[in-house]
Structure formats: C-alpha cells, structure tokens
Amino acid sequence: MSDPRPAGRPASSALGRWFASRVPFFYANWITTLGSLLAVVAVALLLGALALNVYNVLLERPASPYVDMVTFMLLPAVLVGGVALILVGAAVQRRRRARGEVRTVAIEVGGPEFLRKALLVGLLAVLGLIMSASFGYEAYHYTESTEFCMKVCHAVMEPEGVAYERSPHAHVACVKCHIGPGADWFVKAKLSGLRQVVAVMRNSYQRPIPAPVENLRPARETCEACHWPEQFNGSKLVVREHVEADRDNTPSVTSLVIKVGGHPQPGVRATGVHWHVDRGNEVRYRALDDKRNDIVEVVQKTPDGEVRYLRDGADPADTAGEWRVMDCIDCHNRPTHIYEVPGRALDRAFTDGLLDRGVPWLREATERALFDVTPGGDTAGRVAAYLDSLYAADHPEDLAAMQARRDESAGVLATILARNVFPRMNVTWGSYPSNLGHVDLHGEIDESGCFRCHDDNHLSEDGRAISQDCDACHSLLTERETDPSALPDFVSSVLTRRE
Ligand code: HEC
Ligand code: HEC
Ligand code: HEC
Ligand code: HEC
Ligand code: HEC
Structure with missing residues (x-):
C-alpha cells in the first residue's frame, strides 16, 4: 500500500504544511526527516560550542579538553551522518517516484520554484561542506596535539608527560616521534590509538607502560626529520x-x-x-x-x-x-621521557643552590630519602619525618643543623619525587633506564x-x-x-x- 498523500506535501498538521512548503526536499520521507533533524541539531550545537570557545578565549579561560573533544569529533560526525541520511532518503524517494509509487511533483525546470529549491539546496550543501571540512581539519589537528595525548589519557600518560615537559623536546608534539609523516603510519597509529583507548576504558593496560615500545616507527624516519647524521x-x-x-x-x-x-x-x-x-x-x-x-x-x-x-x-x-x-x-x-637518576637530580639541586651544602650529611641523607619515601599525600611532611628519624639514629650531633633547613629541603625532595616516581603507574627509580652511557641508578659503572x-x-x-x-x-x-x-x-x- 502506498501512502495516499502526495509526496513532498504530507500536509497532516499546520507545522508540517508550513515546513513542507518551505523545505520539501528535507521532508520527502522519514529518512530525510531524520537526517535533517540530526544535521540541524548538530549545526546548532556546533554553533553553540563555537560561541563557547569564543567566549572562553575572550575571557582567557582555559578551554575544556572534553568539550573540545565533543565539539571537534562527535558533532561533525553527527552532521556528516545527517547529510548522508538526507542523501539516502532522496535516493529512496527518487526510486519510489520512478516506480510510480508516489506522485511526481511537477516542477518546471528553470521556473521560480525550481530556482528557489536549487538555491536552497546549493546553499545548504556549500555550508555543510565548509563546516565539515573545517571541523574535520580541526578534529585532525586536535587528535595530533600534545594536549589530546595528555588529556585523553591523563593518568596513564602522566609519567611520560611530566618527563617530556622538562626535556629538550618539550615543544615537539608527541606525534612527531610517535607517528611521523606519511598516510600509512597515520592510519596504523590511529588504529593502535583506538586499541589503547579501549584498553584504558577496560582498565586492562600494563603499568608501567612497557618499553621498548612495540612497533615504534623506525627512528630514522622520525628523528631524521630534524636531526640527521651528516x-x-x-x-x-x-x-x-x-x-x-x-x-x-x-x-x-x-x-x-x-x-x-x-x-x-x-x-x-x-x-x-x-x-x-x-x-x-x-x-x-x-x-x-x-x-x-x-x-x-x-x-x-x-x-x-x-x-x-x-x-x-x-x-x-x-x-x-x-x-x-x-x-x-x-x-x-x-x-x-627523561627520568632522572636520584644522585644526579640531587647534584643539580645542590649546584643550583636549592639544597644547602652546609648541612652535614645532607647529600647522603637526601639520596636515601629519595629511595625510601614514596610520593603521595603530604610527601614533604613524610620526607621531613624521614630525615628527622634518619639523623636521630645516624647523626644525632647534626640533627639540629639539619632541622634548621629541614622543611625547605623536604620541599625540594618532594618536587624531585613528583617528577620521577608515579606510584599509580608503578613507575619508580630505574623503571625506564637510559641506554646513553653505562652507569646504574647509583652512578656506578x-x-x-x-x-x-x-x-x-x-x-x-x-x-x-x-x-x-x-x-x-x-x-x-x-x-x-x-x-x-x-x-x-x-x-x-x-x-x-x-x-
Ligand atoms: C622526541 C621524540 C618523542 C616525543 C616528542 C614524544 N615521545 Fe614518547 N617516546 C619516544 C621514544 C623514542 C619512546 C620509546 C623508548 C623505547 O622504546 O625504549 C617513547 C615512549 C613512549 C611511551 C611508552 C613508555 C615509555 O616511557 O617508554 C609513552 C606512553 C609515550 N612515549 C607517550 C608520549 C606522549 C604522551 C608524548 C607527548 C606528550 C610523547 N610520547 C612525545 C619518543 C618521543
Ligand atoms: C620536530 C623536530 C624534532 C624531532 C622529530 C626530534 N627532535 Fe631532537 N631536538 C629537536 C630540538 C628543537 C632540540 C633542541 C635543540 C636545542 O636545545 O638546541 C632537540 C634536541 C635533541 C637532542 C639533544 C639534547 C640535549 O641534551 O642537548 C638529542 C640527543 C635529540 N634531540 C635526539 C632526538 C631523537 C633520538 C629523536 C627521534 C626519537 C628526535 N630527537 C626527534 C627537534 C626534534
Ligand atoms: C651508538 C649510540 C648512538 C646512536 C645509534 C645515535 N646516537 Fe646520537 N648521541 C649518542 C651519544 C653518546 C651522544 C652524546 C650524548 C651527550 O651529549 O651526553 C649523542 C648526541 C646526539 C645529539 C646531540 C649532538 C650534540 O652535538 O649535542 C643528537 C641531536 C643526536 N645524538 C641525535 C641522534 C639521531 C637522530 C640518531 C639516529 C639517526 C642518533 N643520534 C643515533 C649516541 C648515539
Ligand atoms: C648493538 C651493539 C652496540 C651498541 C649497543 C653500541 N655499539 Fe658502538 N659499536 C658497535 C660495533 C659492532 C662497533 C664496531 C666495532 C668496534 O669498533 O669495536 C661499534 C663501534 C663504536 C665506535 C667506534 C666507531 C669508529 O670510529 O670506528 C664508537 C665510538 C662507539 N661504537 C660508541 C658507542 C656508544 C657511545 C654506545 C652507547 C651509547 C654504543 N657504541 C653502543 C656496536 C654497538
Ligand atoms: C662504547 C662507548 C664507551 C666506552 C667504551 C666507555 N664509555 Fe664511558 N661513557 C660513554 C657515554 C656515552 C657516556 C655518557 C655521557 C653522558 O652521560 O653524557 C659515558 C660516561 C662516562 C662517565 C661519566 C659518568 C657520569 O655519571 O657522569 C664515566 C666516569 C665514564 N664514562 C668512564 C668510562 C670508563 C672508565 C671507561 C673504560 C672502562 C669507559 N667510560 C668506556 C661511553 C663509553
């Protein structure tokens, strides 16, 4: 049984009549209707998100990475899906019309109604194209950004991110080394990225993240974009x-x-x-x-x-x-992802004047503290307590001298611990040793x-x-x-x- 109502004019309600007389193309059947609805909602939300972005920029407020993720990835996908549904619906309608199941609405080619519809469809198509292209471009760039890598998997990548931010490559995006140029590695990386996101959601990833990284792109193709042996x-x-x-x-x-x-x-x-x-x-x-x-x-x-x-x-x-x-x-x-060796981190702190060489035994005591105290709530307080008991037991005659500088020293140690030891990821001293040399954690060959x-x-x-x-x-x-x-x-x- 075919619908007795003429196509393009299902005038069942006042709103329907109003809508159909203006945008009949989008109301031909339920597929195009659903598509149009999705597209309209996506465009409205995109405009809203854009306004929010502009607002954040104007107020110099930091944008939320989660809002960005929805804006730049989910909404454009909905928009594209909506447009696809409209096209599918239009094709279905054309087939029905060809089979004579619905009455063809006669439109005079070149006539005023034809022109109006052609203009409307053309305008919407161009608008949709521009929007999806620009948002697609933004989405691509967003997944390539260091912010994306760090925020999406914040807890998981925290050790790598913290170490990275203090390294000579802090301004080199993660993808420059982890993906590199070329479409084939781009696809491989996005697929393995998806697997990783699933592992994070199922909480099934290894801690610490294993190194060497399996299937890391050959370094000659990534590093040599910026450094080459010549x-x-x-x-x-x-x-x-x-x-x-x-x-x-x-x-x-x-x-x-x-x-x-x-x-x-x-x-x-x-x-x-x-x-x-x-x-x-x-x-x-x-x-x-x-x-x-x-x-x-x-x-x-x-x-x-x-x-x-x-x-x-x-x-x-x-x-x-x-x-x-x-x-x-x-x-x-x-x-x-350069993790320090405890001794070297301390040498630096003494050289930079953060720790006081005038406190007897401080170099020895602080190295022991770095190995024995695990960071967590009130790290500095626990380091201070550790130093107290260590000096009381081993160097009671120097306890008072140490206590005069105890709190600032404990603060320095807490900072060193925070950038090297990550209990949540089982990352501790020596989890990721460097091969650029031949010394161990204690500086011995x-x-x-x-x-x-x-x-x-x-x-x-x-x-x-x-x-x-x-x-x-x-x-x-x-x-x-x-x-x-x-x-x-x-x-x-x-x-x-x-x-
Ligand atoms: C200068 C190049 C470079 C940059 C930039 C870079 N990485 Fe890496 N990354 C590496 C190398 C090389 C390894 C592997 C070392 C190995 O296989 O032993 C690695 C390993 C990792 C690992 C595995 C665990 C580990 O520490 O070995 C993670 C996770 C990681 N990187 C995340 C990131 C994130 C997130 C960023 C951006 C914030 C980033 N990387 C930026 C070169 C880089
Ligand atoms: C996008 C460009 C870029 C890529 C890719 C890149 N680097 Fe670098 N690299 C830099 C810059 C910039 C510096 C900092 C130079 C400076 O501080 O003078 C640097 C510095 C270095 C240094 C010297 C560090 C120091 O202590 O002085 C080494 C070693 C190095 N990179 C190795 C690598 C390796 C290995 C890779 C591949 C895994 C790599 N780089 C990939 C841009 C890059
Ligand atoms: C056999 C080990 C080895 C290999 C392989 C190696 N390097 Fe190095 N590289 C070193 C050592 C050791 C240094 C000096 C380290 C230091 O500064 O303490 C160094 C220094 C560097 C520097 C800094 C140079 C400077 O004058 O400060 C860069 C950049 C660099 N390497 C990049 C690379 C790149 C890119 C590759 C791959 C094409 C590579 N290296 C392969 C061991 C190696
Ligand atoms: C996978 C094995 C391997 C590793 C790891 C390795 N090398 Fe080598 N290296 C060799 C071989 C093989 C030779 C050639 C034989 C020789 O000269 O003794 C060589 C030669 C050299 C030479 C002499 C090059 C010349 O002028 O002829 C230097 C310098 C060198 N390596 C430095 C390093 C440094 C520094 C490291 C660590 C950062 C390192 N190598 C790590 C295998 C290795
Ligand atoms: C195959 C290359 C190679 C050989 C052979 C080699 N070294 Fe080294 N050595 C290195 C590299 C690379 C470093 C790291 C430089 C750095 O830390 O910037 C290093 C660093 C050192 C350091 C400084 C360590 C620190 O903590 O600062 C000492 C000391 C040292 N080497 C002693 C020796 C002695 C002694 C020998 C002979 C038994 C030797 N090396 C043989 C490559 C080599």
Missing part, C-alpha cells in the same frame, strides 16, 4: 658537578669530551659515536630478552664487508632471540647501555672484540675530582659553582 660532527665537552656523600658534602667534578662524531663530509668515513648510523653502515643485533639488554650476537656491515661478533661462550648454532637493526633509539631510548655490546667480550671469528677502550667514545678528563686545582682550566672556567 649534521653531527666534532666533539662535545660534558662537565658534571657532583656532591660527594660525605659529612662535608664535598663538591667534585667529572668531565669528559664525547666523540659525537658523525659524517664530516660526503665520501669521508664517519667516526665516533654516530658511526653506527652513518649512511654506509649498518649494525644489527640479536637480543634474548624483550628489553634488548641481553645481546648475544652483533653483525657490523660496512662498505668493507661484514663482521660477525658472538658473545664469548655463546653457542654459534643457537639462534634464539630477535634481530633488530640499530637506530637512534637503541642509544637515545630516552630522548624526551655497570653492564648497561653501550656496554651491552662494548664489553670486550663480543668476539669476531678472528678474535677482535667490540671495544671497551675508555678512550674510544670519550676522553675522560676528570672523574669525581675533588681538588679544584687538579681541574683543567677550561673545565674550571665553566663550573656554575666556583669557590
């Missing part, structure tokens, strides 16, 4: 001011010149640290664990040929583990970082080892030197703290 060359002087863990908190200086190296000129062989990533070279390795610490086999490929190194004692027939081609991330695994390969224990067939020569990567000028007169002049001249 750019590095020469050497870099590193001067580190320490404070020893003795009663006097004696200052000391470690200084070294790192052979940053790289590619001096086309055709000239690269030397130094960036030799591994020079265009002509490739280093690949096989690790037994997913942290990539337990490296058994290394293959070095250069224009001169291949050299294979096997860890002393490893069985050459055993092929367990996973191969990986070395890139920037194998050394710079913490380019931006260990087997990590460069020494995973450079341990004099990975041997080629002709008996050569991957070198652990202390001068291969840097010249060590001074190591924890406490005598100021023993420092080279150019090292003393760059110290922040001169006595």
Whole structure:
C-alpha cells in the first residue's frame, strides 16, 4: 500500500504544511526527516560550542579538553551522518517516484520554484561542506596535539608527560616521534590509538607502560626529520658537578669530551659515536630478552664487508632471540621521557643552590630519602619525618643543623619525587633506564647501555672484540675530582659553582 498523500506535501498538521512548503526536499520521507533533524541539531550545537570557545578565549579561560573533544569529533560526525541520511532518503524517494509509487511533483525546470529549491539546496550543501571540512581539519589537528595525548589519557600518560615537559623536546608534539609523516603510519597509529583507548576504558593496560615500545616507527624516519647524521660532527665537552656523600658534602667534578662524531663530509668515513648510523653502515643485533639488554650476537656491515661478533661462550648454532637493526633509539631510548637518576637530580639541586651544602650529611641523607619515601599525600611532611628519624639514629650531633633547613629541603625532595616516581603507574627509580652511557641508578659503572655490546667480550671469528677502550667514545678528563686545582682550566672556567 502506498501512502495516499502526495509526496513532498504530507500536509497532516499546520507545522508540517508550513515546513513542507518551505523545505520539501528535507521532508520527502522519514529518512530525510531524520537526517535533517540530526544535521540541524548538530549545526546548532556546533554553533553553540563555537560561541563557547569564543567566549572562553575572550575571557582567557582555559578551554575544556572534553568539550573540545565533543565539539571537534562527535558533532561533525553527527552532521556528516545527517547529510548522508538526507542523501539516502532522496535516493529512496527518487526510486519510489520512478516506480510510480508516489506522485511526481511537477516542477518546471528553470521556473521560480525550481530556482528557489536549487538555491536552497546549493546553499545548504556549500555550508555543510565548509563546516565539515573545517571541523574535520580541526578534529585532525586536535587528535595530533600534545594536549589530546595528555588529556585523553591523563593518568596513564602522566609519567611520560611530566618527563617530556622538562626535556629538550618539550615543544615537539608527541606525534612527531610517535607517528611521523606519511598516510600509512597515520592510519596504523590511529588504529593502535583506538586499541589503547579501549584498553584504558577496560582498565586492562600494563603499568608501567612497557618499553621498548612495540612497533615504534623506525627512528630514522622520525628523528631524521630534524636531526640527521651528516649534521653531527666534532666533539662535545660534558662537565658534571657532583656532591660527594660525605659529612662535608664535598663538591667534585667529572668531565669528559664525547666523540659525537658523525659524517664530516660526503665520501669521508664517519667516526665516533654516530658511526653506527652513518649512511654506509649498518649494525644489527640479536637480543634474548624483550628489553634488548641481553645481546648475544652483533653483525657490523660496512662498505668493507661484514663482521660477525658472538658473545664469548655463546653457542654459534643457537639462534634464539630477535634481530633488530640499530637506530637512534637503541642509544637515545630516552630522548624526551627523561627520568632522572636520584644522585644526579640531587647534584643539580645542590649546584643550583636549592639544597644547602652546609648541612652535614645532607647529600647522603637526601639520596636515601629519595629511595625510601614514596610520593603521595603530604610527601614533604613524610620526607621531613624521614630525615628527622634518619639523623636521630645516624647523626644525632647534626640533627639540629639539619632541622634548621629541614622543611625547605623536604620541599625540594618532594618536587624531585613528583617528577620521577608515579606510584599509580608503578613507575619508580630505574623503571625506564637510559641506554646513553653505562652507569646504574647509583652512578656506578655497570653492564648497561653501550656496554651491552662494548664489553670486550663480543668476539669476531678472528678474535677482535667490540671495544671497551675508555678512550674510544670519550676522553675522560676528570672523574669525581675533588681538588679544584687538579681541574683543567677550561673545565674550571665553566663550573656554575666556583669557590
Ligand atoms: C622526541 C621524540 C618523542 C616525543 C616528542 C614524544 N615521545 Fe614518547 N617516546 C619516544 C621514544 C623514542 C619512546 C620509546 C623508548 C623505547 O622504546 O625504549 C617513547 C615512549 C613512549 C611511551 C611508552 C613508555 C615509555 O616511557 O617508554 C609513552 C606512553 C609515550 N612515549 C607517550 C608520549 C606522549 C604522551 C608524548 C607527548 C606528550 C610523547 N610520547 C612525545 C619518543 C618521543
Ligand atoms: C620536530 C623536530 C624534532 C624531532 C622529530 C626530534 N627532535 Fe631532537 N631536538 C629537536 C630540538 C628543537 C632540540 C633542541 C635543540 C636545542 O636545545 O638546541 C632537540 C634536541 C635533541 C637532542 C639533544 C639534547 C640535549 O641534551 O642537548 C638529542 C640527543 C635529540 N634531540 C635526539 C632526538 C631523537 C633520538 C629523536 C627521534 C626519537 C628526535 N630527537 C626527534 C627537534 C626534534
Ligand atoms: C651508538 C649510540 C648512538 C646512536 C645509534 C645515535 N646516537 Fe646520537 N648521541 C649518542 C651519544 C653518546 C651522544 C652524546 C650524548 C651527550 O651529549 O651526553 C649523542 C648526541 C646526539 C645529539 C646531540 C649532538 C650534540 O652535538 O649535542 C643528537 C641531536 C643526536 N645524538 C641525535 C641522534 C639521531 C637522530 C640518531 C639516529 C639517526 C642518533 N643520534 C643515533 C649516541 C648515539
Ligand atoms: C648493538 C651493539 C652496540 C651498541 C649497543 C653500541 N655499539 Fe658502538 N659499536 C658497535 C660495533 C659492532 C662497533 C664496531 C666495532 C668496534 O669498533 O669495536 C661499534 C663501534 C663504536 C665506535 C667506534 C666507531 C669508529 O670510529 O670506528 C664508537 C665510538 C662507539 N661504537 C660508541 C658507542 C656508544 C657511545 C654506545 C652507547 C651509547 C654504543 N657504541 C653502543 C656496536 C654497538
Ligand atoms: C662504547 C662507548 C664507551 C666506552 C667504551 C666507555 N664509555 Fe664511558 N661513557 C660513554 C657515554 C656515552 C657516556 C655518557 C655521557 C653522558 O652521560 O653524557 C659515558 C660516561 C662516562 C662517565 C661519566 C659518568 C657520569 O655519571 O657522569 C664515566 C666516569 C665514564 N664514562 C668512564 C668510562 C670508563 C672508565 C671507561 C673504560 C672502562 C669507559 N667510560 C668506556 C661511553 C663509553
């Protein structure tokens, strides 16, 4: 049974008649009606949200990321859905008309009614297009923004975000390293992003978030947008001011010149640290664990040929583990989510004058406090109580001197804890160690970082080892030197703290 009422003119109510006579196109059948309703509501809400945004900007109020998310992602989707329904409804109506199920409304082509409708439809189409294009563009940019990454998963990404904000890459958007240029990685990233959002909603993610990141885009495609090996060359002087863990908190200086190296000129062989990533070279390795610490086999490929190194004692027939081609991330695994080592954070605080070297044993006591106190409600208060009991037990004669500076010291320690230890995500000291060197949490030389390969224990067939020569990567000028007169002049001249 077909509807006895003529199409485009279902004049059942006064409002219906009014509406139908003005916008018959949107009222042809229930599909177009639903579509029009959705579109109208979406446009109205979008305009409202836009007004809210303008209002926030005018009042210099911070915009809410959740409002932004609805504005820039949900509403445009509703608008697009509404327009799609209108088109589907129009197509259905055309088919019905062709089958003669409804009476065709005769419109004279070029006549006044035709012109009016064509103008209306055209105008609405252009408006819809402009709005969805601009909001789509905004939505795209919004999902690419650091704000989106941080706000949508605030609690989950807190450690990474806090570490990032203090790093040299604080103004580089998350996506520059995590997605990079090109459509294929964009799609991959959005899909894996969706999976992550689901994991967060189901509360099924791992804490801490595992590193190395599985399937991180090859670093050469992301980092090299801004840094490339031809750019590095020469050497870099590193001067580190320490404070020893003795009663006097004696200052000391470690200084070294790192052979940053790289590619001096086309055709000239690269030397130094960036030799591994020079265009002509490739280093690949096989690790037994997913942290990539337990490296058994290394293959070095250069224009001169291949050299294979096997860890002393490893069985050459055993092929367990996973191969990986070395890139920037194998050394710079913490380019931006840089967590401190407790000792270094304290050295900085003393050097910057935040902690007082005049308080006996303060360097030693504060390092113990950093390991033993977990941040949470009133961290500073608990640090202060910890210092009290530590001094009362171990250095009662210096308790009063410590208490004179106790509260400000506890405040400094609370800040250091807040940017490195995140109990909610199980992130603590050493959860994310750096591979850019070879020292442990206590500043002692260990087997990590460069020494995973450079341990004099990975041997080629002709008996050569991957070198652990202390001068291969840097010249060590001074190591924890406490005598100021023993420092080279150019090292003393760059110290922040001169006595
Ligand atoms: C300069 C490049 C860079 C930028 C910018 C960057 N990241 Fe990372 N991020 C990395 C690298 C490299 C790793 C992986 C390290 C590894 O695999 O060991 C990583 C790892 C992570 C991890 C896994 C946990 C961890 O700490 O290893 C999370 C989560 C993360 N990043 C989130 C973010 C967020 C959120 C932002 C923006 C606020 C961001 N990243 C910005 C380079 C970057
Ligand atoms: C969008 C550009 C951009 C990308 C992508 C990028 N960086 Fe950087 N990087 C910078 C800027 C800007 C600085 C700061 C330079 C400065 O402070 O002088 C920097 C600094 C650095 C430094 C020196 C830090 C220091 O302590 O002085 C290192 C190392 C570094 N980046 C490594 C990386 C690695 C590894 C990647 C890839 C995971 C990467 N960068 C990706 C722009 C970028
Ligand atoms: C074999 C380990 C290793 C690899 C691989 C490596 N780097 Fe480095 N890079 C270092 C070390 C070590 C330094 C000096 C660290 C310091 O300043 O304390 C350094 C320094 C840098 C600097 C700062 C240079 C300066 O003069 O201050 C940048 C930028 C950088 N690397 C980027 C990269 C990029 C991009 C890649 C990948 C194409 C890469 N590195 C690969 C170990 C490595
Ligand atoms: C996956 C194994 C591996 C890791 C990790 C590694 N290297 Fe290497 N490196 C090699 C191999 C293989 C060679 C070539 C053999 C040699 O020179 O002993 C090499 C050579 C070098 C050279 C000499 C380059 C030249 O001029 O010929 C320097 C300098 C160097 N590495 C620095 C570093 C530093 C610094 C780190 C840590 C930040 C590091 N490497 C981490 C495998 C590694
Ligand atoms: C494969 C390269 C490589 C070799 C070999 C090497 N180092 Fe290092 N060393 C590094 C890098 C990279 C750093 C980190 C520089 C930084 O922290 O900016 C470093 C840092 C250091 C530091 C400073 C640590 C700190 O906490 O500030 C000392 C001390 C040191 N090395 C001693 C040695 C000694 C002793 C040897 C010989 C047994 C040696 N290194 C061999 C790459 C190497």
